Amino acid sequence: MPVPTVDKLRSVAEEFYNIWNCPNCVGAIGGKHVRIRCPKDSGSMFFNYKKFFSVILQGVADAKYRFINIEVGGYGKQSDGGTFQASELYHAVTAGKLKLPGPATLPQTNVMAPCVLIGDEASLFCRSF
Template identity: 65%
Template sequence: MSYRRLGFEFRMGASTIGAIVSETSDVLWEKLQPLHMPVPTRESFRSIADDFSKIWNFPNCIGALDGKHVRIRCLKLSGSMFYNYKQYFSVVLQALVDANYRLIAIDVGGYGKQSDGGTFQASNLYRAILGGKIQIPAPRTLPETNVVAPFVFLADEAYPLMDFLLKPYGRGNLSLEEECFRSRKTVECAFGILVSKWGILDKPIKADTELVDRRVKCVCILHNAIIDKDGMDHNYTETEQTRSDSSVMWNRCNRPSNDTKTTRDIFTAYFSQQPLEYRES
């Protein structure tokens, strides 16, 4: 519903309605974020990994990472930084999602022109990990093996391969690609749920970028609050309309180190040895 229509319903000016919406969004985020999207800890990451292993058969996974382009109206003097590869203006919602479609952490406001990998490396989440504010648990053994592997986020090819960030091979090994795809469905489904439930994300938002960021954060925290209250159906299936807008752009300067390649090889070997019925369960 537009501000104009709300103003007509409540006999207020559109600017007054806008101020109320903005203030309410800020209060909801301030009060609900500590309850429904707290800063993750080593203990909470281990619990998330247990859920991924139980629900999606992917051990040592502490979240699925992806970005979604949120449409905005063309901004004056914005240049081309908000104009994305899909040929519309947008800001990027970067989200780390758990096995139950909850948002572990978000970063809103990345330039639409940036790749997902570039947005991640400019995000507060990335800086918090590097700065030690968010601490990833120490490596642990993979199920029914004596192989020690690190805890990892799952991402697609648009992201750089890092010690804590796992992505499929560019081509070739199907076992790892299949498991990454299955487990990464959580973030794609989370974006699908957001778009289908909150109409503000289904059309260009007519506000400056600061207000867009605040409203998207509000929608995200309400998403978590609803899941925490009502639970979530793990059989949710995304549709073509609500799939995430993951960028295929890639900065080829981010070459993986030997250590990160070894991490990917460890998981590849693990999934290659799993029985077919285990991998499909």
């Protein structure tokens, strides 16, 4: 998938606000276990809490449910937060290689806030960018 540009992420944030009333949101992140056969000599790396072998698909979607970033191959035993921390997306953001829109004022206020990814409590370990 192409790396999202700052302009694309601004557009995503605008859609999230217009559709979902969620300002400064550049995507919704989540993980899904994809069942696999146990890889040879993998031990328990791919065995998940649901009691089957899997790899994890991590996806970031825009406000209209379209993927803007995916990563496949996380170990089934990893949590969603651990998968995110091990992802190329996380490393690109924290290393400054993925340019994100800067902070913007929250609607109808003077409060500046950073852009955010939203997800369930398992997907993120509370971090804004």
